[in-house]
Structure formats: C-alpha cells, structure tokens
Amino acid sequence: KKPRARKRLPVIPQGIEQTRFFVAIDEISTEIGDNKVEINDKQLDDGWYMEPPNTHDGMAITDEEELVSSAVIYPGSTDDVQKVVRWANKYLIPLHPISMGRNFGYGGAAPRVRGAVVVDLGKRMNKILDINPDDCTCLVEPGVSYFALYEEVQKRGYKNLWIDVPDLGGGSVLGNALDHGVGYTPYGDHWATHCGLEVVMPTGEIVRTGMGALPGNNTWQVFPYGFGPFLDGMFSQSNYGIVTKMGFGLMPNPGGHESFLYTFKNEEDLEQLVEIVRPLRIAMILENAANIRHALQVLALSGKPRSAFYDGNGPFPTKIMHEFLQTHPYGECTWLYYGTCYGPKEVRKLKLDIIHREFMKIPRARRIDPEKLPPTDYFWTRDRISIGKPDLEDLSWVNWWPNGAHVAFSPVAPTRGADALSLWHMAKEQWAKLGLDFFFDFVVGLRELHLIVECVYDRDDPKQRANALEAMRSLIKEAADKGYGEYRTHLLLCDQVAGTYSWNDHALMKLNEKLKDCLDPNGILAPGRSGIWPARYRGRGWEI
Ligand code: ADP
Known part of the structure; x- marks a missing residue:
C-alpha cells in the first residue's frame, strides 16, 4: 500500500480571508467539477522532468515554500477557462496559467505571487485540433507536447511534415512559443512560426486573433495578420490573457539532411568563429539555429557527476577538461559547433563545402567525422533534434551536481565576434568567483546570438542556491551596463530584467x-x- 503523502498547510493568497478562500474554492469546484480542483496541502514533491509538479518550482532557487500555489484548477475547455477567470475576478484571487509547467530553469510551474491558484491548462486541454498536410500547419491546445505532436504526425503518415523541437521534447508547443523558446530546424524561432491565437482575456471575453476573427474563414493558420493592429505579440511573455489555442506553420520535409560537428581549440577562437558564422547564417548557408557550445558540457553530458572528474571547489579546471577530451572522439577543444544542412545530397554538398572552407580558416579547427562516433554520442541527439525529433538526452547534464537544478542567464547579442567574446569574458569572470560551474551555449538565431549560460546547483543546498541567484543578478546588471538584455529569465529575476x-x-x-x-x-x-x-x-x- 502506498503511504499517504504527508499534509502541510495550504498557502492562502494575500488579501482574502481563509474562510472566504475556501468558500470560493467550493464554488469553483461546483462549477467545473469537484475533482478538477485540488488544494495544495500535500508535502511538496519535486517530481522529475516527465512528471513535473504543478504546485511549486521543481528546481527551486530559493526556499521552495516561497513560490507555491494555494490550489490548482484543471479546466477542460475554453468555456471552463472563462468560468475560472470570472470566478477569480469575483474573489480577487490571483491566477497563474501554465500549459505543462516544464519551464525549468525559469521558474517551472511556480506562480510569482505566493498562494496564487495555478490554472493547469495542459492536463485536460491537450487536443491536436488540426494538422493540415497541404498548408503544412497545425492548431493545438496548451497540453500538446512536442512528443505528442511528433507522434501524431507520424501516426497520420504525413511524411512531408516536420515539427521543430527545443532541446527537451516534453514541454508544451504552445507554452514554449509563448515564452519565446527556440528549436533547431530552420523553423527554430517558435514565436515567429506561430499563426493565430485564441485567448481568454482577464475579464473573461474570448478573442481570436488574425484571420480567426473572421467567422467561417479557412485562413487562420496561413495568414497571421488579419486586419487591423497585430496584437499577438502582446500575449507572449505577458499577463494579458490565457491562450487556449495556437496555430503554427510546419516545415516541409526538405528531402534529406546531414549534421556536422566542428571543434575549435582555443577560447579566443570564439571571436573568429562568430565572425565567420554571421554572413553564412544570414545568407542561410548555415540553415539552422545552431549551437556553439563550450566543451565542458561534453563532460556533463557523459552522465557522470562533476565529482567523477574533479572534487575541488571553484570553477572546473580547464586542464582536467582538456585531459578528458583527449580521450574522447572530439579531441582536445574549447568550442563545438553542432549544425545541420538540409535538402537532397547535391544541395547539401554545395553548402557543406562552403562551411568547411570557412570554418577551416580557424587555426587547428577540426571536422569530426560522424561515421567515427558511436551511436550513443551526443552528436546524434543534436542530429535528431535538428530534424524535429523530440529527445530527452539534454536532461543528463543537470546531474553534474547531486539534486541538480539549473537557472539560466540568457542575454542577446548581435552575431559579432567582439560581442560574443565580451559576454564570454563577463560570464567567465563570474564563474571564477562562483564555486559552481556554468555551461555555455551560444544559440545562433539569424542576426543574433542568444547566449544561454546555465548554472547548475544542488537544489537542496541553500548556499549554492543563493550563490547561483546572486551570480545571475550580477550578470544581468553587468550585461545591462554594457548594453545587453535578456530574452527570457527566471520568475524571480523578472523585475530586475524588466528594469533594465x-x-x-x-x-x-x-x-x-x-x-x-x-x-x-x-x-x-x-x-x-x-x-x-x-x-x-x-x-x-x-x-x-
Ligand atoms: P512548458 O511546459 O512548455 O515549458 P509552461 O507551461 O511552464 O511551459 O509555460 C511557460 C510560461 O508561459 C508559464 O510560466 C506561463 O507564465 C506562460 N504560459 C504558459 N501557457 C500559457 C497560456 N496558455 N496562456 C498564458 N500564459 C501561458
């Protein structure tokens, strides 16, 4: 028999008396169904990626009781969402909508206001409403994950359609796009590929944007603008509405692909590499949102914890990283470029030859032959992701520390060598002070780099948590002083970032x-x- 989870007192949101709060909960339970509302009164359980908690942040960066919900509601339809919103207005109860709550590193499912009621849209509103193989589009509800969309496309036998996935495939297609997430096919900018929204406004009205506003249309997912001001942007990274449906353009299968990996020896090679990448990327010879990764992550992706390589404090010694890499098929290096070319073989060859010629201008650059890599190598994970196959391998680097959790510093810079180097030096300086490690990934958008600096910490260690948060705060400030801003941030850092x-x-x-x-x-x-x-x-x- 399973032991019953231990009880804890639920957190009531500020500004409402406890008895009135429970009256309100009874009312909404009657309205949308008793078992569709749960009070958050059990011992908090961090779960894991595939079973993320909707009660708090499973990767807390402060005491986990700081950012918790009072209850969770599971609406089953847009109509239910309207009821929830009207109810919240009546009782002045703060709501926190989530799609699937896997926003790890940025706050997970946690609300910013302690005791807010989480509206978990994903659990019951998880229908793929349409996949159109002719227009190459789809329309989804908040609970549709990348895995679910991928599997449905396969099940229906649409060999001509690809989807685009981020590093981890368990999240919500809709939620990720709303938070400006990225993937790695040429359709990697998820917000840019969306087309059409249905939104429940904070006062309860339903709005459809773009062509969705025209009754009887058949263009909602093919033309984003409709007529009049283009309002979609105001519902992303905002709190102006609850998105209940979202359309996307899907990439047509390009008729073949080939992933490639180059390694670069020295730290300072980053500058020349980024200068080489910019014109190739803008001209779409480099076609996907590729990764320029720091090689330390190769060690973490081996699945072994940090302590298996080094037991000391301070930043991970470069010397040990290089020694390990000498025994690895990648060889000794500091930066890795994972990219993919698309199209039939002849088309790919033209592009791959140019890329090779340009990349090899960097002294001691090396092309790694994929044929020589074992099937378990991380290269093949990048290969799968770059053709829109959902994957979970990127979870493994989080185990660098015991009870591993991560938080990200995510500034944006133009794709220019000097800027990449400046951000690298800035973050490296923090890293040296920190006593924790950073993993660096420059995601090459088109004209810009999203630098993602992931800090991995032990979520059960208050000192590590505090250090990680403090490092993020320092980096945000220093970056802003130099003119760089973040594209996305953790719940607790939103005020600071917005302030910049x-x-x-x-x-x-x-x-x-x-x-x-x-x-x-x-x-x-x-x-x-x-x-x-x-x-x-x-x-x-x-x-x-
Ligand atoms: P995922 O599981 O895809 O990572 P989340 O469900 O955690 O995404 O969503 C990321 C963030 O986007 C949430 O914290 C929330 O602020 C916002 N969000 C998610 N879904 C919606 C939605 N349907 N409407 C409005 N905001 C949303």
Whole structure:
C-alpha cells in the first residue's frame, strides 16, 4: 500500500480571508467539477522532468515554500477557462496559467505571487485540433507536447511534415512559443512560426486573433495578420490573457539532411568563429539555429557527476577538461559547433563545402567525422533534434551536481565576434568567483546570438542556491551596463530584467502597466509575470 503523502498547510493568497478562500474554492469546484480542483496541502514533491509538479518550482532557487500555489484548477475547455477567470475576478484571487509547467530553469510551474491558484491548462486541454498536410500547419491546445505532436504526425503518415523541437521534447508547443523558446530546424524561432491565437482575456471575453476573427474563414493558420493592429505579440511573455489555442506553420520535409560537428581549440577562437558564422547564417548557408557550445558540457553530458572528474571547489579546471577530451572522439577543444544542412545530397554538398572552407580558416579547427562516433554520442541527439525529433538526452547534464537544478542567464547579442567574446569574458569572470560551474551555449538565431549560460546547483543546498541567484543578478546588471538584455529569465529575476529595459524613463514598462490596468482591472492574471504588476500590487513591496 502506498503511504499517504504527508499534509502541510495550504498557502492562502494575500488579501482574502481563509474562510472566504475556501468558500470560493467550493464554488469553483461546483462549477467545473469537484475533482478538477485540488488544494495544495500535500508535502511538496519535486517530481522529475516527465512528471513535473504543478504546485511549486521543481528546481527551486530559493526556499521552495516561497513560490507555491494555494490550489490548482484543471479546466477542460475554453468555456471552463472563462468560468475560472470570472470566478477569480469575483474573489480577487490571483491566477497563474501554465500549459505543462516544464519551464525549468525559469521558474517551472511556480506562480510569482505566493498562494496564487495555478490554472493547469495542459492536463485536460491537450487536443491536436488540426494538422493540415497541404498548408503544412497545425492548431493545438496548451497540453500538446512536442512528443505528442511528433507522434501524431507520424501516426497520420504525413511524411512531408516536420515539427521543430527545443532541446527537451516534453514541454508544451504552445507554452514554449509563448515564452519565446527556440528549436533547431530552420523553423527554430517558435514565436515567429506561430499563426493565430485564441485567448481568454482577464475579464473573461474570448478573442481570436488574425484571420480567426473572421467567422467561417479557412485562413487562420496561413495568414497571421488579419486586419487591423497585430496584437499577438502582446500575449507572449505577458499577463494579458490565457491562450487556449495556437496555430503554427510546419516545415516541409526538405528531402534529406546531414549534421556536422566542428571543434575549435582555443577560447579566443570564439571571436573568429562568430565572425565567420554571421554572413553564412544570414545568407542561410548555415540553415539552422545552431549551437556553439563550450566543451565542458561534453563532460556533463557523459552522465557522470562533476565529482567523477574533479572534487575541488571553484570553477572546473580547464586542464582536467582538456585531459578528458583527449580521450574522447572530439579531441582536445574549447568550442563545438553542432549544425545541420538540409535538402537532397547535391544541395547539401554545395553548402557543406562552403562551411568547411570557412570554418577551416580557424587555426587547428577540426571536422569530426560522424561515421567515427558511436551511436550513443551526443552528436546524434543534436542530429535528431535538428530534424524535429523530440529527445530527452539534454536532461543528463543537470546531474553534474547531486539534486541538480539549473537557472539560466540568457542575454542577446548581435552575431559579432567582439560581442560574443565580451559576454564570454563577463560570464567567465563570474564563474571564477562562483564555486559552481556554468555551461555555455551560444544559440545562433539569424542576426543574433542568444547566449544561454546555465548554472547548475544542488537544489537542496541553500548556499549554492543563493550563490547561483546572486551570480545571475550580477550578470544581468553587468550585461545591462554594457548594453545587453535578456530574452527570457527566471520568475524571480523578472523585475530586475524588466528594469533594465528602461529607455526614456521606463516608457515601455509604463505602457505595459497601462495595458495591464486596462485589460485586467482587478489584477488577477499572473501578477508580476515579466515584471508587469497590476495597480493593486504596484509599489507595495512585491517588486524585487
Ligand atoms: P512548458 O511546459 O512548455 O515549458 P509552461 O507551461 O511552464 O511551459 O509555460 C511557460 C510560461 O508561459 C508559464 O510560466 C506561463 O507564465 C506562460 N504560459 C504558459 N501557457 C500559457 C497560456 N496558455 N496562456 C498564458 N500564459 C501561458
């Protein structure tokens, strides 16, 4: 018999008395179904990637009780979502919508406001509403994961369709796009490939954007703009609505692919490499959002913990990294470029030859022959991801520390050597002070690099958590002083990051707040998301 989970007291959101809160919970349970509402009164369980908690952040970076929900509601339809929103307005209860809650490294499923009610859309609203093999489009609900979409495309036998997946395939297609996530086929910019939204507004109305506003249309997923202002952007990384449907363009199968890997010996090679990459990428000779990775991650991807390589404190010694790599098929190196070319063999060859010629201009650059790599090598994970096959291998580097969790510093820079080097030096300096390691991945967008610096820490060690958070704060500040901003951040760092986008006396945030107050007068939807606080919360000590 399974032991019953130990009980703990639920956290009631501020501003409502306990008895009234439970009256409210009874009311919504009656309205959408008793077993569709759960009070968060069990011992918190971090679960794991495939079973992420919807009660808190499974990779907490502060005490895990700091960012917890009071309850979770499972709507089964857009109509249910409307009911939940109207209920929250009646009782002034903050809501936190999630799709699948796998936003690991950025706060997971946790609400920013302690005791907010999590609206878990993914559990029951998980239908693939349409896959159109002629237009190469799809329409999905929040609970559709990359795995589910991939499997459905295969099941229906649509050999002409590819999907685009991020490093880990368990997350929500819709949720990832809303948070500006990326993948690695030429359709890697997920927000850019979306087409059409259905949104429940914070006051309960339903809106369809683009062609979706036209009754009887057959163009919702093929033309994004419709007529009038293009409002979609305002529902991404925001708290202006709950997205219940989202359309996407799907990439046609290009008729073949070939992944490649180059290694570069020295730290400073980064500058020349990025200068070589820029014109090739903008001209689409380098076709996918590729990874320029620091080689330390190769050690972490071996599945062995840090302690198997080195037991000391401080940054992981470069010498040990190089020694290990000498025994690895990649050989001694500092940077790796994982990329993929698409199309039939003749088409690929033209591009691969140019890439080879350009990359080999860097002294001691090497092309790694994939034929010589074992099938278990991480190269094949990148190969699968670059053709839109969902994968989970990228989970393994999180075990670098026991109870491994991660938090990311994710600045954006132009694809220029000097900028890449400047961000690398800045982060490396923090790394030297930290006592924890950083994993570096420059994701080459088109004209820009998203640098993802992942800091892995032991989530049960308060000192490591505090150090990791402090390092993120220092990096955000230093980057902003140099003119770099983050494209995405952890829940607890939203205020700081939003504060760096301060041109003209914070004009952008003033506009965001004006919109928030107009669209969500009671301030019930995801208060604090992306640093946007509704009037009811502003200036009352919530901003950090
Ligand atoms: P995933 O499981 O794909 O990583 P999440 O469900 O954790 O994504 O979503 C990431 C973030 O995006 C959430 O924390 C939430 O703020 C926001 N979000 C997710 N789904 C929705 C939605 N359907 N409507 C509005 N905001 C959403």
